[in-house]
Amino acid sequence: MTDTAKDYRDTVFLPKTDFPMKAGLAAKEPGILERWQRIGVYDRLREMRHGATRFILHDGPPYANGDIHMGHAMNKVLKDIIVRSQSLMGKDAPYVPGWDCHGLPIEWKVEEAYRAKKLNKDDVPVDQFRAECRAYAEKWVAVQRAEFERLGVMGDWDDPYLTMKFDAEAVIVGELLKFAESGQLYRGAKPVMWSPVEKTALAEAEVEYEDIVSTQIDVAFEIVEAPNAPELVGAHAVIWTTTPWTIPVNQALAYGPEIEYLLVRFDDMAEGPRTLLVAHDLLDSFGARIGHPVVLKIGDAAGSVTALASIKGSQLEGVVARHPMHALGGFFAKPRPFLPGEFVTTDAGTGLVHMAPDHGEDDFELCKAYGLDPVFAVDGAGMYRQDWAWLGGQGSVINKKFTASDGPICSDLRAAGALLAASDDFKHSYPHSWRSKAKVIFRATPQWFIPMDKNPSPLVGEGGARSAAAEWEGEGDVSSLTPPHPSAPAALPPSPTRGEGNGATLRETALDAIERTRWVPARAENRIRSMVEGRPDWVISRQRAWGVPIALYVDRATGQYLNDPAVNARIVAAFREGGADAWFTADHQALLGPDYDLANYEPQRDILDVWFDSGSTHAFVVEARYGEGVRADLYLEGSDQHRGWFQSSLLESCGTRGRAPYDAVLTHGFALDDKGRKMSKSLGNVVDPLKVIGESGADILRMWVASTDYFEDVRIGKEVLGTASDAYRKLRNTFRYLLGALDGYEAHEAVGVAEMPELERYVLHLLGRLDVELKAAADAFEFNRYQRLLTDFANEDLSAFFFDIRKDVLYCDAPESVTRRAYRTVLNLLFHALVRYAAPILCFTAEEVWQARYPTEDGSVHFLTWPELPALPGDDAVSTNWQEVRILRQQVTEAIEPLRREKRVRSSLEAEVTVPDLPLPVDKLTETFIVAKVSRGDAVAVTPTDYLKCGRCWRHLPEVKEDGTLCDRCAGVVA
CATH class of the missing domain: 3.90.740.10 (Valyl/Leucyl/Isoleucyl-tRNA synthetase, editing domain)
Structure with a gap:
């Protein structure tokens, strides 16, 4: 353009948006989180989805001790992505977070405080010690709750489940008594793994x-x-x-x-x-x-x-x-x-x-x-x-x-x-x-066991007490059960029979349940199956103070435990009113009632293995909130839980209900450092999720989680997070472009699919294919594939192809141009689809994008459901044709590059190309290749054009007679 040429920049329809290119997530996300809390997004979503098909992801409880680590962050983010994706698909997907509040991890921390003061916890009254354990757990529940919420995890944070809540403790002891009533409990002396330092038996999962x-x-x-x-x-x-x-x-x-x-x-x-x-x-x-x-x-x-x-x-x-x-x-x-x-x-x-x-x-x-x-x-x-x-x-x-x-x-x-x-x-x-970290020993101690290979007692009548005649073959030191008093009412609702596995051993029932469960990835089934096939009887007792006690009365003369439904009912009621503490301060004679003399019975002081606590969560969370017999759709934890929570939940539910508590189980790997090593403070290689959030924002961490092959162990470090940040930035820029390009868009602009140019119909075809593939990936819980599909579509199909081709139409066509309106119609469809697709992963950014276009105080992108795309005519031929065009376009781009490096052309607009085939009309190929002219030749070839440049659209066209003047189209638009 000459110095005297007119400046037409004010006549070009450039994208316009206040949506910033720089995310500033660390500063912006807390405000979005505060708004969600203020308008009650989670509760309102429950109201909106009421009556819809329910999807229950049951949360495995982390221990309430210490700040969250990268394993916690990875686990919770993955759960949140799945819950949000199910909600997006129109389901009622509640999420009730929970914590394991009992047991050695917490008790050990409280003991450490005693040791630092040169005190012995055995000299402290048990109720005082238990109160300190409860206070310790409450402190860390509050801390972790805030940290999990900061990750963007949406759930019932106002009413989480805690194993130390009175109702939970009552259900836990009730589940124990179900095992006792059906004869699936015995006391014996067997070698168990024992920690001389902690002075308690340990489960395999604690070793x-x-x-x-x-x-x-x-x-x-x-x-x-x-x-x-x-x-x-x-x-x-x-x-x-x-x-x-x-x-x-x-x-x-x-x-x-x-x-x-x-x-x-x-x-x-x-x-x-x-x-x-x-x-x-x-x-x-x-x-x-x-x-x-x-x-x-x-x-x-x-x-x-x-x-x-x-x-x-x-x-x-x-x-x-x-x-x-x-x-x-x-x-x-x-x-x-x-x-x-x-x-x-x-x-x-x-x-x-x-x-x-x-x-x-x-x-x-x-x-x-x-x-x-x-x-x-x-x-x-x-x-x-x-x-x-x-x-x-x-x-x-x-x-x-x-x-x-x-x-x-x-x-x-x-x-x-x-x-x-x-x-x-x-x-x-x-x-x-x-x-x-001390060595353990195998040590025979009197413990309580749930047998893996004994047949449970049959039910007596409908709703009646179970038979108490349970002599275990070959168990000389095992207690038989005392028959219930004939006039005693039922203590607990009877457990369902084992269905097809009625009368089967716990091992047989569990193996059958494993076969009926969906395992993701499928190879996980072999892992848990081999563990259940070879595991010994379940040691459920611990010699500690903080937890749910094994609330049984043992006959001092016979060693048999009392099995009376009336006594059991009083025990459960006492726990519901005063929690597990009630056992340690109980009037045991009152619990026994008038038919038994406390002098003849010894109240047990051992506490339950915390794996029994967490294994019972399906009863006091899923069933208690959603109805008796309801199962979780999904359990999701790390691979170590095949011998931990997955298995304890399986055994507890199989022993009391004859089936697994879940329909599907997803296993993810561990978060390692960037060299593939386990993170440890001693190595100095710990990547702190709270620091990552504070510096880069939670959405970057969520982007990383979704991008990993989390069915295996995954790596995280500066370089890995940098890759996630690059992918995030490109996707953010896609949204920024959409917002700018749709500035002022109104419904009356829309063009029907039949009126659209082939390119727009082709992109809608790609969007429809993406839609199907994303749904399949979400159903398979494969969010690394989900994210890859989404980012590849945004980068390759949109930014590098569709947006690139149509920017001339957007900037320079008249507003009433059918091509420009069709383009903006497709952009609007893309916006509504992509913001929804991204919302489960980039929960904060999707909200920011949505509010940038539809700013309302009480609205949220997370209220939306899966996009409804327009029906397309059979465009297979169009799709095939455009795939060939894209291949040819890539060849043309590569052929222009040498001329650009040699500065013979400054941009593709200054090039003329020949191609061996013309899959589209010449004018369509010219705009698709973004060149001055296209003609047919023996091979792809490029030469600089002699055409002059339009002063507004910068295209080199034959009708431009003087450099910097307007082409016919631009002259009409400006006029």
């Missing part, structure tokens, strides 16, 4: 495995009887163990009936010649440990080592040894029988396994079958009890110094001539408490 180095020892037990192999008398059977502290509670030795053992004489051992019994396949490794590596055949000698005899394992039946410390008398003087064990292998050790029924599951089961019971020598702190003849009052058994090769156990065995080898170098994985 993590770390590599440690232990002391390994080989110990000789002198054989005193051998009816099937008399040559063994006087020889020593050798066992190998990595837990020396279990030797003081040894009660037997196990052998493999099919294993070949060798009787070998070692002539030059420190104690003199010794004849030892070791598995043939392990002789060489055993010899290496004691300094005599050797492989022998019977009758052979190798220096000072001679193989005397081969003994088949089955010949060891009836063999008896004596404990190395037999001289102490009492327990240690008792004979140690050899017992056949299928679990005995020749993978490591000596092929003989020492049995301590107090400290191993295999040990317990095998010894129990032969009448050998636990002796409870190790107390809750990991010390041998004071009256124990060997090492009484000493420990702790998890202390490396105590169990080391120069510690008291090994020293005493060495003095007794029984320690053949000891070294402090055995590396292996070992369970630790994930709270105290």
Whole structure:
């Protein structure tokens, strides 16, 4: 344009909007959140969706202790995206957040405060201690609630569920009593994982495995009887163990009936010649440990080592040894029988396994079958009890110094001539408490169990009490149930029968329920199935103070627990009125009523495993709010919950209702740092979600969550968040363009689909296809695919293609132009669709976009439902044609680029192109390629144009006779 040329910028219809390009989310989002709270978006949405198909995502309860971390943020955002997407699809999708408020995590924090003051929590009255635990939980519920809300998570924050609410505690104890009434509860002594530091049993989900180095020892037990192999008398059977502290509670030795053992004489051992019994396949490794590596055949000698005899394992039946410390008398003087064990292998050790029924599951089961019971020598702190003849009052058994090769156990065995080898170098994985980080032990203690493989008692009549005749086969130490008083009313509504699985064991019912559940991803089914197939009976008792007590009365004479529906009803009523605290301050005689004397019954003091609490949430949240028998549509948590909440909820519901509490379960991975490492303060690699929100805004974090393949572990760091920010910025600019381009748009502008140019119909076709794909992705809970589809459409189909082509029409066509009106009609449809599609993920930005166009105090984008798109005629041919055009357009763009780099043309408008095919009329191709001229040729080729530039639209056209004057179209518009 020459200096004297007229400036036509005021005649161009440029987009106009106040919507800012710079988001400023960190500062803007709190105001949007405050407005939602002020107008009651969640409650109003419930009113709007009343009567619609309901979708219930039941929230798994985080512990109320500490600020949220990235795992919390990822979990809650993913839940919110799903809930919002279901609401968008027209469903009534309530979300009731909840917290786990009982148990060791909270109690441990309160104890830490006591320890800091040099106080012992055992010296504090239980009601005072429980009150402090409750106050601690209340504090963190309030903190986390505000943090979750700041993430944009929409829910019933005014009435969340808490496991410590009185109603919840009443339902929890009621669920326990259902198990008791149906005979699915027993008290027994079995080895469980026990934390000597926290002095309580632990669930598998409360344990993590770390590599440690232990002391390994080989110990000789002198054989005193051998009816099937008399040559063994006087020889020593050798066992190998990595837990020396279990030797003081040894009660037997196990052998493999099919294993070949060798009787070998070692002539030059420190104690003199010794004849030892070791598995043939392990002789060489055993010899290496004691300094005599050797492989022998019977009758052979190798220096000072001679193989005397081969003994088949089955010949060891009836063999008896004596404990190395037999001289102490009492327990240690008792004979140690050899017992056949299928679990005995020749993978490591000596092929003989020492049995301590107090400290191993295999040990317990095998010894129990032969009448050998636990002796409870190790107390809750990991010390041998004071009256124990060997090492009484000493420990702790998890202390490396105590169990080391120069510690008291090994020293005493060495003095007794029984320690053949000891070294402090055995590396292996070992369970630790994930709270105290201390090693745990297997320890037999009296606990309450829910059996996995016992048939429940049948119901008696309709609505009547269950049969109390429940003698467990093979459970000699298990209580039978006391029959209910004949005149007693029903304590609780009877649990439904197990339906098709009626009478099935809990394991069978749970496995059937797993098969009937939708698992996302599908491979998760195999994971939980294998866990349920192999899990032991559920240990539901804990030796703590903060939680729901196991509210049972045990007959002091028989050990049987009382099963009276009238008593149960009074217990539940007391909990509903005063919470679980009522049990600790109760008038137990009043709860028992006139038919029982408290002097004959012991109220139980153990509390319920918190996994039972959280496993019961379906009863006091889903059923209590939405009706008896209602199931959640979806449970969603991290993959660790296959052994945690998913499983405890499954077992609790299967045991009381004969089915799973959910229709579908979604599992996501863990949030790792940008190098794929677990986040930890010690590594300094923690990405704090609150810091990310404070700097970039919650929508960036939500964008990241949706973009990840969250079915696997995901990474987050500066670079990853930068990628999310770039994707967000492009989508925001799409909305900004739409708002600007639609400035002043009114309904009368709309053009019917049949009147639209092919390009507009093609874009509507793409929008329709996107709509179908987004719905499918939302139904599959695949929001990484959902977001990718949405952003690709905005970037590639709209910004880089449709908007680019039509900007000339928008800026320069007359307002009444059919093409311009058709374009704005499609932009309006795109706006209404895209803002809805984006709302579940970018909840704050979508609201900002909506309010920028429709500013109302009481309106919200989140009240909207899935867009209704116009019906399109069969445009498959149009779509195919335009796909070919787009491919050709890309080739033209690439061909122009060298001329641009060489500065032969400044923009594509200055280029003329030839193409081998003309899929559209030449004038349509010219505007589609945004060039001066298109003609047919043998191949794609580009040359600078000789046409002059219009001073308004800047297109180079043949009718422009002087550079800077107007083309015919622009002249008409300006006139």
